[in-house]
Amino acid sequence: MQRIYELEDHTKLCAEMSSIMSLLHEGIVNDPQNLYLLASDTEEGEKISRILKAYFQPMFRHVHTFSIENLNGEKTELFRDEGLRNLVKVIVQIVRVVPGREEECVINATGGYKAQISFAGLIGQVLKIPVYYLFEGFASVISLPEMPVFFDYKIWLKHFQLFRDLYQLGVISTKLLPERTDLSALKGA
Structure with missing residues (x-):
């Protein structure tokens, strides 16, 4: 872990780390209280979740991890019918408990399956929460614009x-x- 901390260029990290570091460095998250990490319910997802939690614990007051049931590529139908719904449920539950969510909450849609990006963007729009994404090759996150839909x-x-x-x-x-x-x-x- 120490070797990762010593890297000067956060863009050399994995997408999840790079995007969160960008949110911190750019002042988008300027009072790092709570970080919620959502992972697929696979061995790899659990392992990455533990690594990310260990990496970010010194930077945030609390780091919470959630394993999203059936959010994995093993069974297409379960991913579609349950995994994505479970993702939405967990994000909404998290947002509900964040005090002052309008000022304190952002959604980082970087990492994971591509379908998650669209769902995260829509959740952010419906709940009036900014959504950020780090495109491969970009040095910093961008704010995803609102879609021309209304809830x-x-x-x-x-x-x-x-x-x-x-x-x-x-x-x-x-x-x-x-x-x-x-x-x-x-x-x-």
Whole structure:
């Protein structure tokens, strides 16, 4: 670990380390209280999580690690149906416990599977939290711009039962949709 600390150029580290160091060096994270590391539930994910925790413990007041169940490439269906959902659940749970999250919280979408980047970006946008990413070859992180989508809480609350049913079923059934729902666009009409 000491040899890693002695490196002057943080861009020579792995993507996860480089991006977090960039967040610190650029003052994006200027009061390093809590660092939450999310890892896939594999041996490699657990090992990397332990290394990252040991590396960042001297820099943050608390370093928390989470293993995300089924967020691995072993079973495609479980990754799609459960792993990505579990990732979203854990991020949302973490954000809920961060005091003053608007001022204190950022999401670092660097590292892991590519699908995670899009989910992290969307979570950040919905929860109004800045999302950063370190592209390979860049010297520092960039803030991901907001996507041209809008999350309307009123619509979500109005159709909460439908969304809950869809989530539990894992499929979309037209029988669950209100009778007045226009599906002609889906039929190419």
